[in-house]
Amino acid sequence: MRKLAAGNWKMNGSLAGLGELDALAAACPDAACEILICPPATLIHPMVARIKGGGIAVGGQDCHAAGAGAHTGDIAAEQLRDAGATHVIVGHSERRADHAETDTAIAAKAAAAHRAGLCSIVCVGETEAQRDAGETLDVIARQLAGSVPDCATADNTVIAYEPVWAIGTGRTPSDNQIAEVHAAMRAALVARFGDGAGMRLLYGGSVKPSNAATIFALPDVDGALVGGASLKGADFAQIVAALDAA
Numbered sequence: 001m002r003k004l005a006a007g008n009w010k011m012n013g014s015l016a017g018l019g020e021l022d023a024l025a026a027a028c029p030d031a032a033c034e035i036l037i038c039p040p041a042t043l044i045h046p047m048v049a050r051i052k053g054g055g056i057a058v059g060g061q062d063c064h065a066a067g068a069g070a071h072t073g074d075i076a077a078e079q080l081r082d083a084g085a086t087h088v089i090v091g092h093s094e095r096r097a098d099h100a101e102t103d104t105a106i107a108a109k110a111a112a113a114h115r116a117g118l119c120s121i122v123c124v125g126e127t128e129a130q131r132d133a134g135e136t137l138d139v140i141a142r143q144l145a146g147s148v149p150d151c152a153t154a155d156n157t158v159i160a161y162e163p164v165w166a167i168g169t170g171r172t173p174s175d176n177q178i179a180e181v182h183a184a185m186r187a188a189l190v191a192r193f194g195d196g197a198g199m200r201l202l203y204g205g206s207v208k209p210s211n212a213a214t215i216f217a218l219p220d221v222d223g224a225l226v227g228g229a230s231l232k233g234a235d236f237a238q239i240v241a242a243l244d245a246a
């Protein structure tokens, strides 16, 4: 299993800022893990052109379930693929919250990604209130069951555990809390898919150079989905190096 360091630029970045990509590429020319950047859709094609097959994959942050049609403002998985993307994030908690995305809608988006030949990165994660109420494992089980489509395989699907309260806050769960959720996710995937043992499980939420090595040492953590610390090439390169060293 090749580990994955995925960066989520969210609604940040510009053509003028693509030098960060060069900095990242220059800092990790021989990375063993897979490196992915998911920029805003406007930057997908410019990034692909700039990388020129140079070892960094480019992905989208969302896609529509349909292949084409009257959906103003949306982007089809096929269009992401056309722009050179190889992956797409679906069901990020910011999409679930800002756009009221349901598990069913997210599963349809992931299936669309697979139809288009993209690898989906399906995000799950509990809110702080859910964790405080002791509901974390139930929430994760429900989101996994509902958001991961039946067509998911170890090749076309990555799962990202992103506690909502850890995203952009500088707070991270304890090592035990991360390990507990990842073990539960692995067990649920194996029970449902059999080959779920091969699906990569990322942790996301305030991953940075200073905590990456500790998180990557945990069992069943096969990489990270990184927001803020992926915006600077030099920072993200340190996280890539920590993943390679794990």
Ligand code: PGA
Residues within 6 Å of the ligand: 008, 162, 166, 167, 168, 169, 170, 204, 205, 206, 207, 225, 226, 227, 228, 229
């Ligand atoms: P963060 O975001 O690393 O800035 O906490 C992670 C994410 O939302 O994917």
